[in-house]
Amino acid sequence: SAVISQKPSRDICQRGTSLTIQCQVDSQVTMMFWYRQQPGQSLTLIATANQGSEATYESGFVIDKFPISRPNLTFSTLTVSNMSPEDSSIYLCSVEDDGYTFGSGTRLTVV
Amino acid sequence: AQSVSQHNHHVILSEAASLELGCNYSYGGTVNLFWYVQYPGQHLQLLLKYFSGDPLVKGIKGFEAEFIKSKFSFNLRKPSVQWSDTAEYFCAVNAALSFQKLVFGTGTRLLVSP
Numbered sequence: 769s770a771v772i773s774q775k776p777s778r779d780i781c782q783r784g785t786s787l788t789i790q791c792q793v794d795s796q797v798t799m800m801f802w803y804r805q806q807p808g809q810s811l812t813l814i815a816t817a818n819q820g821s822e823a824t825y826e827s828g829f830v831i832d833k834f835p836i837s838r839p840n841l842t843f844s845t846l847t848v849s850n851m852s853p854e855d856s857s858i859y860l861c862s863v864e865d866d867g868y869t870f871g872s873g874t875r876l877t878v879v
Numbered sequence: 880a881q882s883v884s885q886h887n888h889h890v891i892l893s894e895a896a897s898l899e900l901g902c903n904y905s906y907g908g909t910v911n912l913f914w915y916v917q918y919p920g921q922h923l924q925l926l927l928k929y930f931s932g933d934p935l936v937k938g939i940k941g942f943e944a945e946f947i948k949s950k951f952s953f954n955l956r957k958p959s960v961q962w963s964d965t966a967e968y969f970c971a972v973n974a975a976l977s978f979q980k981l982v983f984g985t986g987t988r989l990l991v992s993p
Contacts, residue, residue: 811983868981872922
């Protein structure tokens with residue numbers, strides 16, 4: 769199965785700032801997915817990122833808040849913009865890989 | 880829109896007890912079904928998956944799940960749990976024609992007491 773390297777693993781950020789999360793896959797994949805896991809809750813899909821096209825966002829998530837880049841078939845970034853304490857969550861990337869493999873996650877705390 | 884329900888939010892068992900965690904989904908078409916486990920402080924790991932074929936699926940660590948299409952269910956089972964099975968368990972569904980996105984249930988926290 770694919771191996772995903774996600775970084776940073778955790779960060780504490782000031783409100784109003786932005787954080788960019790990187791996700792590197794060891795093989796080429798068509799689609800990459802970004803999820804959010806709020807404290808004590810399940811995973812919610814933020815957006816699907818295809819190489820060469822704009823990401824597709826789920827209801828409740830907008831590009832201005834969560835801009836995504838997908839410059840090639842092995843890499844993607846998610847930016848959490850203008851952060852507030854409500855953005856404190858774990859953010860995960862995932863690829864479809866005969867069962868969907870997940871990165872180790874980025875634990876974000878906004879203070 | 881597809882949705883996934885896990886009715887047991889918290890389960891407490893003693894070691895060697897049998898486990899069954901419920902998972903129901905709402906989607907009338909072809910689905911792929913998954914169970915993931917998240918051990919404390921660790922990332923999600925795939926336990927097992929169902930795409931087609933034998934509805935009884937065996938996964939890692941002695942877990943199995945049965946797909947019952949008529950009940951829209953995919954319950955997870957283990958005949959004898961261990962303390963190391965303490966974790967959170969997530970059921971997830973990927974419906975055909977949904978551009979491969981996974982929809983997760985709310986999760987079940989399992990605590991196994993030694």
